[in-house]
Amino acid sequence: MAHSLIASDRVEGTPVCRPTGEKxxxxxxLMIDKVSGNVAYAVLSxxxxxGFAQKHIPIPWAxxxxxxxxxxxxxxxxxxxxxxxxxxxxxxxxxFDWGDRSDEIIVRHYRKR
Numbered sequence: 001m002a003h004s005l006i007a008s009d010r011v012e013g014t015p016v017c018r019p020t021g022e023k024x025x026x027x028x029x030l031m032i033d034k035v036s037g038n039v040a041y042a043v044l045s046x047x048x049x050x051g052f053a054q055k056h057i058p059i060p061w062a063x064x065x066x067x068x069x070x071x072x073x074x075x076x077x078x079x080x081x082x083x084x085x086x087x088x089x090x091x092x093x094x095x096f097d098w099g100d101r102s103d104e105i106i107v108r109h110y111r112k113r
Contacts, residue, residue, distance in 0.1 A: 008030050008032075011027055011030055011042070012027055012028065012029055012030070013027065014026060014027045014071070014072060014073060015070075015071075015072040015073070016042075016044055016059075016072060016073045016074075016075050017067075017070065017072045017073070017074055017075070018074070018075065018076065018077070019074050019076055021070065023072075024044065024075060024077075024082065025044045025045045025046040025047070025057075026044070026045050027042045027043065027044060027045075027073065028044065028045040028056055029042075029043045030042055030043070030061075031043060031058065031098070038061075039061040040060070040061060040103075041059060041060060041061060042058075042059050042061055042064055042073070043056050043057065043058055043059070043093075044056070044057045044058075044059050044075075045090075046082055046087075047082075047083075054089075056087060056088050056089070056090060056092070056093070057085045058086065058087075059075060059110070060106060060107050060110055063075060063110045077110070081109070081110075084109075085106075085109055085110075086105055086106050
């Protein structure tokens with residue numbers, strides 16, 4: 001039986017698609033809760049061209065589903081939801097408010113579907 005573990009550096013760069021197979025972006029990095037050790041968010045690199053106007057969007061890890069056949073993570077969201085999602089510009093990770101209030105806002109955003 002194959003194991004389901006994967007190194008974090010192998011997750012980074014993995015495509016994220018809608019259930020239809022349309023590519024949304026790719027995983028830029030994982031955000032891990034230092035106390036629990038659980039993955040809290042996958043940061044999605046979304047939009048832009050050659051890095052311009054690109055957004056990094058924290059996606060609750062539980063909102064992603066891995067598709068073995070496509071080798072991509074699936075996320076069932078609309079274009080409007082992605083554009084309105086809490087985000088930061090590339091390189092702005094340190095300035096993003098990762099506090100409890102942001103956690104609540106991010107999780108609530110993806111429950112609105």
